[in-house]
Amino acid sequence: MEAMFGVFSPEMVANLLAAVEIVRAEIQDVEILRRHSIVDAPEDWYRGPGANSRHWTALHEYLKTKGWNPDTISSLDRASTEVVSLLGNPGKDKFACRGLVVGYVQSGKTANMTAVMAKAVDAGYNMIIVLGGVTNKLRKQTQDRFEKDVLRHRTLWQLYTTSDPAGDFVQPANGGFVMPAEGHAQLIVMKKEGSRLKQLRRTIARTPAVVLRELKVLLIDDECDQASVNSARGEFDMTRINAEIRQVLAALPAVTYVGYTATPFANVFINPYAPFNPHNDLRSSCGENL
Secondary structure, three states, X not given: OHHHHOOOOHHHHHHHHHHHXXXXXXXXXXXXXXXXXXEOOOOOOOOOOOOOOHHHHHXXXXXXXXXXXXXXXXXXXXXXXXHHHOOOXXXXXXXXXXXXXXXXXXXXXXXXXXXXXXXXXXXXXXXXXXXXXXXXXXXXXXXXXXXXXXXXXXXXXXXXXXXXXXXXOOOOOOOOOOOXXXXXXEEEEEOOOHHHXXXXXXXXXXXXXXXXXXXXXXXXXXXXXXOOOOOOOOOOOOOHXXXXXXXXXXXXXXXXXXXXXXXXXHHHHOOOOOOOOOOOOHHHHHXXXX
């Protein structure tokens, strides 16, 4: 610049340095993590499955019996390990983590999801909640897939839902969730429907605090661009499903939300900050923005 405009005066140098500081303050630092992720610097708590990773080992062997190519399994292993490493650390008492997994159509998102579930449970998560579409057929397909692929150690899982047409989530007879057993996990595969999410929220509210503190929840939102995004027209309005998901996440002390989609545009570009409405403060009633 000095070659073009001449030597800068002290005042110009000071102005330039001030401008640099302003720009630097406005730009959030990001880190490109390994091969697949762009994130803030994460906590280094998970580096892959170990000798006691029963669920991933069982899934790995099952994929081989299905004729999966070893290179494909290795690729799935690497990608799923990277996703799990970005989840909240289940060794902590409290955490609230949000993430988005993007993959092309028919690129293996469901396979990645199953691998992430298996590794997450091996790492300490003890409740998996899957929002499996908005129709009974999609929910049943998702339930069947996860039972077949992930629940290889069936006795280590407690199911709150089944693949039966009437097997969607309902509030348990005792009102709340039960204390998770060591090394075991609980599974819910439910429709992304306002009434079902409301029952989930009521179940969480009825769960004793001592149990709630022990739940390490991974909530997977399949096709998260569908129904989950707040598409209400009014500035202070909120769609039913979006509001219910927010309240579910806010009610859980230790939870990671991961959305899966091939079309992330609505999720990425939505304003994450709810505007303040003195008559209906959505921030306090619905917790974290989604």
